[in-house]
Amino acid sequence: MAGAAPHTPSDALVFFGASGDLARKSIFPSLYKMVKSGNLTVPVIGVAYSQWTLDDLHQRARDAIDATPSGVDDPAALDRLLSLLRYVDGDYQDPTTFTALRDVLGECGAPTHYLAIPPSLFGTVVQGLKSVDLHRNARVVVEKPFGRDLQSARELNSVITDAFDESAIFRIDHFLGKEEIMNLLYFRFANAMFEPIWNRNYIESVQVTFAEDFGVRGRGAFYESAGALRDVVENHLFQIVALLTMEAPTYQGYGAVQSAKANVFKAMRPLTRHDYVRGQFVGYRDEDGVAEHSDVETYAAVRLFIDSWRWSDVPFYLRTGKCLAASAGEVVVNFKRPPQALFNDALDPDQHPNRLRFRLQPEGEIGLGVRVKRPGEEFVGHEQELLLPTESPLEREPYERLLSDALQGDSALFTHEDSVEAAWKVVDAVLTDHAATIPYQPGTWGPEEAAGRLIGDDGPWHNPQPHARTYSAPHNGGHAR
């Protein structure tokens, strides 16, 4: 086993999958921003099997940055990025690809290897790196999905830990690099006033919705092997739940957050088929790469329990889906009702109890829903939200943050092996033991069963609006409120 010492800066970034979709959509724009902010000054070696040249890689980088909302707004930074780029073309099965990479790395002796490739290739690439000693004094950054069930995640862990020390393995979940999601951790532990009520005595239920109003965007073949539960619930939504429910870290180091989160994953009760509603949007089967009779879910809603002293019996309702009615991510924490019905409207089932709403995207916002008396003779009221806009998540790309951290050896926002395996244990049974998908029309909030059978009296679901309440449309092409 090998690996760079924690917090030793890397002297090169190698990224496998340089010609791929993720590189175009997220990585090149992030590398460009890293150059602009001075966080990237080391050589960047793209590796792919596409019969490309360095010129092709340059072109891809330019096009990818051009396609972002701000485009190439700093031509000198783009030139600096291009001057850092190197390229190695080759089959990952072929040992000469790795000897060529070693030659290109030259004097760089402490690289970070980023695997932006399908998980089926992780093992091959790790073994290739090891065969030419490129695992020594190095780190490896691994993209999700990390395995496709408990068994494969364990196998993958064993292949990677055969070459790299656990402290040198950085498992990426890009949601953890989003400002609004980092703010969940900050908000909870920087405001001690919430702590006394942050438990089963005061909280009735929690909802997490991550909705997208678009389909699989040409990724039908990938989606067929994943589905919404693996693609979003088991990683992104579980991470959000862990940040919401973890105990306070006991010290400032990253290890403290990692282990507090791992304890949450370990306390999650394994899901059964009764906790899970699967949907598929009408039209999915016509997508390229999708089987004619596919039963892969494009919508997943689950009811989850955390069997811990703090959270016992509090239901967490999580849902995600493609082609839903809006693109937005929100968490709603519902508090219990007052113990006695003192006012005329107290028993009205349509009245919300107090709730705290974290809007995570596309804009950040925190809303505290409280009841206020309506003017008049009667003691009846209505819900008002105290609203707090938070920073725009567009300001920093998650990958910009995460790749910078990996290059510096800071693993606070990455996931450990024990958390990954514990999360798979929660979903493992329902990956195969589940009801068939229920069709739903694009533009809706998914199958009715999620509203009826699953959430029942703990409902209704809170459906996020397309925009934050504090959002005001941009007037100068920028993102404004």
Ligand code: BG6
């Ligand atoms: C990815 C999933 O991990 O996250 C996609 O594979 C999903 O299916 C995406 O669309 C959502 O992330 P973001 O940052 O684009 O909202």
